[in-house]
């Protein structure tokens with residue numbers, strides 16, 4: 001037997017403990033057929049075998065992002081990026097070019113400008129925008145997100161005129177001499193225009209999600225757990241699948257509201273190596289720590305009047321969980337506060353006591369505020385914990401988890417190492433577009449977290465979060481998540497080895513190639 005494709009002269013990081021590293025591997029059809037030395041692999045090279053010499057590059061199992069909002073990411077990608085713009089002239093040029101490539105009347109949304117960086121040292125105004133884009137409504141957000149500039153077409157569509165009063169908590173800026181609108185809207189006034197922008201059409205959603213998928217595979221990701229927010233988004237995924245616009249494996253996490261529409265979802269319930277399929281339902285038990293809506297047993301330290309917010313009673317949650325459990329569906333329970341995590345575990349304990357299921361892949365999303373008692377119940381139940389390491393870092397960097405929770409609760413906020421030491425499976429995700437997409441940046445965050453550094457992971461442990469553990473979470477650990485003979489040829493080729501690079505530089509490693517089912521879906525080789 002000859003291989004279809006071989007990768008030789010590489011540093012293969014297999015995540016298979018019986019054979020942790022290798023030089024080369026061979027692929028036939030969609031599978032890895034041999035992992036070994038250059039000599040062993042070269043014996044499988046026939047006349048029609050494609051040979052790629054990796055020149056020392058590293059190969060890892062294709063990354064799996066367990067938590068990504070692809071539709072939002074896609075919408076974000078269609079925005080005009082103005083972060084590097086250094087003059088109003090340059091902003092106009094970007095706007096003009098963008099407008100040329102889209103239909104008349106379609107909204108142009110942009111963000112990231114900062115007048116302090118402009119050569120003209122002034123705010124852009126509606127005349128600047130009208131000049132560059134007279135036929136498309138335009139709204140461009142300042143990098144702070146609370147100020148925007150719009151053109152006349154956008155103001156017309158929003159019904160805002162020189163006579164319109166500023167809304168409460170916002171300002172419609174006017175020229176003090178002429179009383180005319182300048183196009184600059186501040187705070188709540190930005191909503192006057194923002195709310196008139198129509199929801200994207202399905203065709204636009206398909207285009208932007210397709211763009212997102214291209215970016216995703218360019219990050220070395222070969223499977224995603226796509227967090228879906230509506231039934232319509234599932235239709236978008238189906239359209240992408242039928243048009244062959246999904247270059248990677250897609251596992252859908254549907255909103256709990258769709259638990260009542262199982263019949264219409266039946267077509268997604270099937271399984272298969274490569275097919276798009278339903279992974280489970282996401283139930284939100286509470287909110288977020290950033291908004292102080294994560295449900296805590298003790299009050300927030302920096303706002304003693306609140307303990308957050310539960311979105312269900314225990315009985316309501318029990319019945320939702322029981323419904324999914326009985327129907328053999330996956331469960332993804334969003335719970336950030338210790339009170340919410342306790343409720344989630346209680347509901348799972350009840351269904352498993354009632355109707356045991358040893359091979360479940362039930363998971364808690366985030367599971368931020370933990371304690372010893374919750375950790376021991378998580379372990380006993382075999383729950384998977386889904387963590388986005390970049391988000392975990394933001395809880396300390398963007399605002400202070402220590403001030404908000406106090407030292408002892410912050411100590412067990414996303415306690416990665418403690419969970420690993422307990423033998424609990426943790427899986428990694430990006431939460432893109434809230435946080436950057438790159439799994440290598442996520443790994444770097446898990447390995448270098450400066451807050452409670454005793455919870456730092458080793459590179460191998462971090463890599464497991466994005467490979468074999470995440471494959472387990474979708475019941476696919478027998479066919480992917482490590483580089484082993486017989487498994488799917490889902491691979492990422494990296495410019496460097498995350499295990500030997502400086503831990504603070506892991507995020508700088510480049511993805512040179514991504515393969516899904518043995519096919520190259522992304523390539524950036526010199």
Ligand SMILES: [Zn+2]
Nearest residue numbers: 067069227431
């Ligand atoms: Zn999310």
